[in-house]
Amino acid sequence: MIKNVSVVGAGAMGNGIAHVFAQHGHIVTLIDISAAQLEKAMATIKKNLGRQFEKGTIGEVQIQETLDNITTETDLARGVATAHLVVEAATENEAVKLKLFEQIDAAAPQDCILASNTSSISITKIASVTTRPQNVIGMHFMNPVPVMKLVEVINGYATDSFVTGTIVELSKKLGKVPALAHDYPGFVANRILMPMINEAINTLHEGVADVEAIDTIMKLGMAHPMGPLQLADFIGLDVCLSIMQVLFNGFGNPKYAPCPLLVNMVAAKKLGIKAGEGFYNYSQGTKELIVSERFRGKD
C-alpha cells in the first residue's frame, strides 16, 4: 500500500502534488535543494488550502491535517529513505532528472515506485539509469494540481503492468482522472498543446496580431479558459522551451522548432508569472498588457 510519498522539487508543480497527496491522507516529504523554495512552497500550500476553505470544499480540520501530513527536507537520500512512492517534479532538464533518478534509486527502498512528473522527457531513458526500470513510470499532473482533474500516466518501455495499475488506482483515489499514454516525445498532452503555444508565439513574432488579439481569439473563439500566451506565462516559458526542444530533437521534424522569440525571452529571463513578466507583466500582482514592439521579429 502506498502511504509514504516523497515529492522531489518544490516548485510550481511540486507544492501542488504534495498538497493533493497530503490532503488524501498520505505522509508526504517535500524535498528541494533550496530551503527558501521549500518555505515558499509551504506558504503556497497554506494559501491554496485557505482558498479551498473559502469555497467550502474543505473544513478547518482538513487544513490542519493536510499541513500536519507534510514535512520538508533538503537532503534527498533522507527524504526518500522510507518512501513507497517518489514523485519527481524537479526542473524540466534531462541531465538534472537522470542524475536525480540515479540518486533516488540508490536511496529509496527497492520496492518503491519511482514516478516522474516530466512534461516531455523520455520515461524509458529516465528508467534506464535506475536498477528498477520496471518500477519507473510517468505520473504527469496538470497545473494547478489541486484543481486540475487529469493525470497522464505514461508507461516506459519496461514499466510493469502492476505498477501502471497501482498508479491508475492511486490517481483515482486522489480524485483525479487517469489517462494512459505511451512513451513518445511530449506524450499526448504536450505533443498537442505545446506546438499550439509555439505557433501562437510565432504568430505574435511575425506581427500577425498582438498579444491581446491572439489570446482573445483563442479564448473566445475556441472556448479555451485562457489564451495560449497567458497559458505560456502560467506554465513558465523555460518549461515551454524545454518541451519544444524535446519534441524537436525527438522527432527531428522542423515543425517543432522553438520560436526564436521564445528562445530570446527565456534568455532574457522573462519566464512568465514566476519571473513577474512574460507576455504580460505581473509585477503589481495583476496581469497587465505589455505594449511593446520587442515581440515583433519581422515586418
Ligand code: NAD
Ligand atoms: P519549477 O522551476 O517551478 O520548480 C522546479 C523545482 O525543482 C525548483 O524548486 C528547484 O529548486 C527544484 N530542483 C532542481 N533540481 C533539484 C534537485 N536536484 N533536487 C531537488 N530539487 C531540485 O518547475 P515546475 O514548473 O514545478 O516543473 C517541475 C516539473 O513538472 C517539470 O518536469 C515540468 O516539466 C513538469 N510540469 C510542469 C507544469 C507546469 O505547468 N509548470 C505542468 C506539468 C508538468
